[in-house]
Amino acid sequence: MRKEVKSLDERIERVYRMAKEHFGEVRFVGIKKHTKIGWVAKIQFDEFESLIAEGESAEDAIKNLRKRLKKIIDRYNMV
Numbered sequence: 010m011r012k013e014v015k016s017l018d019e020r021i022e023r024v025y026r027m028a029k030e031h032f033g034e035v036r037f038v039g040i041k042k043h044t045k046i047g048w049v050a051k052i053q054f055d056e057f058e059s060l061i062a063e064g065e066s067a068e069d070a071i072k073n074l075r076k077r078l079k080k081i082i083d084r085y086n087m088v
């Protein structure tokens with residue numbers, strides 16, 4: 010049985026939904042290649058600081074961003 014491979018679009022959409030459910034307004038979720046540091050994934054909010062994560066590939070960067078977002082949400086829910 011083959012493991013289902015998610016596209017970058019699906020990953021970005023999932024991060025967008027998570028952020029929107031928890032924080033409300035999300036300006037954008039995106040990913041880009043930076044010449045010096047590699048791939049960078051970013052969530053930009055209207056009312057908060059941006060969240061940024063890096064990775065060796067576009068997939069790694071978006072996964073790291075999702076993990077970071079999940080930690081923040083979990084920490085918020087503990088309070």
